[in-house]
Amino acid sequence: MSYLENKFFLLAITFGIYFFAKLLQKKTGIVLLNPILLAIAAIIVFLKTFNISYDTYNEGGQLIEFWLKPAVVALGVPLYLQLETIKKQLMPIILSQLAGCVVGVVSVVVIAKLMGASQAVILSLAPKSVTTPIAMEVTKTIEGIPSLTAAVVVCVGLLGAILGFKTLKLLRVNSPIAQGLSMGTAAHAVGTSTAMDVSGKYGAYASLGLTLNGIFTALLTPTILRLLGFL
Structure with missing residues (x-):
C-alpha cells in the first residue's frame, strides 16, 4: 500500500x-x-x-x-482585454471596491466579536475575502492564525461560487460589470473562476474586483482594526 x-x-x-x-x-x-x-x-x-x-x-x-500565485497573475489577461472600458469607469470602480473592502472587514470582525470569538480568531477572519496568498500575509502582519485564515478564505470562496450569482439575481443586480466586480470582491479567486465560466466580460471585472480588493485589504486592514479597537 x-x-x-x-x-x-x-x-x-x-x-x-x-x-x-x-x-x-x-x-x-x-x-x-x-x-x-x-x-x-x-x-x-x-x-x-x-x-x-x-x-x-x-x-x-x-x-x-x-501555481496559485502565477494563476492569480494570469487573471490579468481578461482584465487587459477590457482595459479601455474599465478606464472610462475607473473612479466608480475604485470607490465601489474601497466600500467593498471596508464593509467586508468591518462586518466580519464585528459579527465575530458579538458572537464571542477570541482576539486571534477575529484577526484571522479580517482578510477573509481576498485570495489565499494575500490573506495569509495580512494575517501574519496582524498576528492572526494563517492556517485558520486559509480555511476561511476557501469557505468564503466556495460560498460565493455557489450562491453569489443567485444572490445578485435575487437582489436584482443585473449589470455584468456589477456582478463581476461583486464576485471578485466577495469571493476572490474561486468567485472569479465562476465568473469566467459565465463569460470573459464577467471574468475580467471579477479579476479587477479580486485585484483591487486584495490591494485595499492588504493596505487598510491594520488601520481599520486599529480604529475599531482590535489592535
Missing part, C-alpha cells in the same frame, strides 16, 4: 477527482455540486479511509500550490 503515499500518485488522484467533479457539475448543472467543494470532500474521505496524513499528502500538494 506504500504507493498510496507516493506524492505523484496523490497528485494524480487530486487531478482525477477534480476532473470528475467538474464533469459531474457540467452534466447535472447543479450549482451546489461545486468541483472544488466536491474535490475537497472526496480527498478528505480518501485520506481518512487509507489513513494518509496531511503532511504526506501535502508533499504532492505543494506541486499544485506553487
